[in-house]
Amino acid sequence: MSESRLKIFLSNLALIIAIGLLLLLLWQLRSLLVILMIAVVIAATLSPIVNMGEKMYLPRWLAVILAYLIIIGIITGMVLIIGPTVVTQIELLVQKFPIYLEILAAATRNLLVHLGIDEPEALNLFNQIFDLQALASWVVRSSQRLLVSSIGITRGIVGGVLNVVLSLLLSGYMLAGSENLIKGIVSLFPKPWDERLEEQVAPVSQRMGSYIQGRILVSFILGVAITIGLKFIGITEFALGLGVIAGFTNLIPFFGPVLGSIPALIVAVAQGGWTFLWVLLLFVIIQNVETYVLDPLLVGSSVNVAPLYQLLAVLGGVQVLGIMGALIVPPWVAGAGVILENLYLKPKLEGEKLAISSENIAT
Numbered sequence: 001m002s003e004s005r006l007k008i009f010l011s012n013l014a015l016i017i018a019i020g021l022l023l024l025l026l027w028q029l030r031s032l033l034v035i036l037m038i039a040v041v042i043a044a045t046l047s048p049i050v051n052m053g054e055k056m057y058l059p060r061w062l063a064v065i066l067a068y069l070i071i072i073g074i075i076t077g078m079v080l081i082i083g084p085t086v087v088t089q090i091e092l093l094v095q096k097f098p099i100y101l102e103i104l105a106a107a108t109r110n111l112l113v114h115l116g117i118d119e120p121e122a123l124n125l126f127n128q129i130f131d132l133q134a135l136a137s138w139v140v141r142s143s144q145r146l147l148v149s150s151i152g153i154t155r156g157i158v159g160g161v162l163n164v165v166l167s168l169l170l171s172g173y174m175l176a177g178s179e180n181l182i183k184g185i186v187s188l189f190p191k192p193w194d195e196r197l198e199e200q201v202a203p204v205s206q207r208m209g210s211y212i213q214g215r216i217l218v219s220f221i222l223g224v225a226i227t228i229g230l231k232f233i234g235i236t237e238f239a240l241g242l243g244v245i246a247g248f249t250n251l252i253p254f255f256g257p258v259l260g261s262i263p264a265l266i267v268a269v270a271q272g273g274w275t276f277l278w279v280l281l282l283f284v285i286i287q288n289v290e291t292y293v294l295d296p297l298l299v300g301s302s303v304n305v306a307p308l309y310q311l312l313a314v315l316g317g318v319q320v321l322g323i324m325g326a327l328i329v330p331p332w333v334a335g336a337g338v339i340l341e342n343l344y345l346k347p348k349l350e351g352e353k354l355a356i357s358s359e360n361i362a363t
Contacts, residue, residue, distance in 0.1 A: 034321065034328075035163050039170035041328050043178075044209035044335075046071070050175050064175045068168075082240060089241030093263065100270040107269055196343060204338045208331040214299035215251055221294065222257075222286055223247025229282045230264065233275060238267055250290075252326045253314050257287050309333060 026033065046067045053063025174181060182201050186194040227243030235242070246260030261283040268279035313333040317325025 031163070034324070035167050035170065037328050037332060038164075038167040038324075039174060041208060041212060041331050042167060042171035043174040044205045044331070045212040046171070046175060047205055047209055048213075060178075061176045064172055067175070068172065082244070086241050086244050089238050090245070093238050093241055093267070096270075097263075097266070100266050103270045104266055200339055200342055203342065204335040207338050208335040211299060211331040211334045214295075215253070218290060218294045218298055219247045219250040222250050222290060225286055226260075226264070226282070229286070230279070233268075233278045233282065235264070235267060235271060235275070235279070238264075242267065252323070253330060254311055255314070255326075257283075257290065261287075309337075 046064075049067040049070065050060065050063045053066055054060055058066070182198060186198045188194075189197055223243045223246055226246045227239050230236075230239035230242055242264045245263060246257070249256040249260035252259070264279055264283065265276065268276040310330055310333070313330040314326045317327070317329030319325070321329070
């Protein structure tokens with residue numbers, strides 16, 4: 001083997017070893033990486049409030065403190081106003097849920113008999129396949145696994161709470177010292193990449209923040225609409241609790257609205273009469289309003305990411321980080337889309353246009 005080939009082999013081997021060690025280090029620091037991911041999403045979400053404070057001639061550190069106080073005040077106020085009612089309704093719903101499942105099973109069996117499917121073998125097969133109690137247990141176990149996977153990397157509930165606090169502190173530091181922090185990071189890259197990357201910070205932050213802001217706003221609107229709709233239909237006993245559940249699950253794109261509708265539909269079956277159809281119609285209307293009006297207006301127009309990639313981001317986030325991943329991975333994909341678009345796709349398109357123009361001039 002010649003000396004030049006030996007040098008190339010050793011350099012490639014060193015590169016492979018370095019990449020392997022880096023991946024191993026990142027795996028060991030995965031909990032810290034999740035904290036940083038959450039902190040960046042929080043900072044991007046609160047950035048417009050901080051920028052607004054700066055426009056009012058407030059020091060940036062004071063604008064950051066006021067932004068956090070505003071958010072904490074809003075959350076605390078909502079908890080104090082509707083929290084006790086929501087907790088009471090959800091506790092009552094949990095107590096009555098087994099009864100509602102039995103009513104749903106009985107109604108389904110009656111429907112089968114009405115349709116002419118009354119053979120004992122068919123009914124037994126239905127009971128085995130559609131065992132609602134077993135299905136409910138499976139849903140509970142699956143939810144528990146998702147929650148465990150969400151906090152599993154945080155080493156317990158205490159670690160999860162600590163990581164949330166660390167994420168908030170880090171996001172505050174990122175907001176307060178964003179200019180120096182950005183300059184310090186981009187200075188690690190050679191020219192002209194340092195300037196190019198620094199130019200991407202603002203659009204990346206805007207797109208990530210817009211995604212979370214849009215999802216929160218859409219979920220709030222739908223939660224209020226569902227609460228009012230359920231009260232109008234007649235499910236006043238659980239209207240607020242079911243509306244809050246639907247609002248929170250709607251934070252998860254694609255699957256959240258379906259998950260949020262299931263408890264309300266089961267309660268509607270227990271109510272009897274036309275209630276189920278009215279509740280089903282309510283959720284179908286609200287889902288279509290979200291899909292074709294609210295999401296394109298409040299989320300899609302600012303994120304500019306194809307629905308397929310958003311779906312893959314949700315699935316990948318759930319697979320790796322559980323429910324937390326479904327919330328924080330999509331905005332990161334939206335931010336990565338900005339970098340891909342501005343640093344690769346646009347220059348590539350401009351280069352192709354320039355090449356075509358050169359060919360036309362030559363001919």
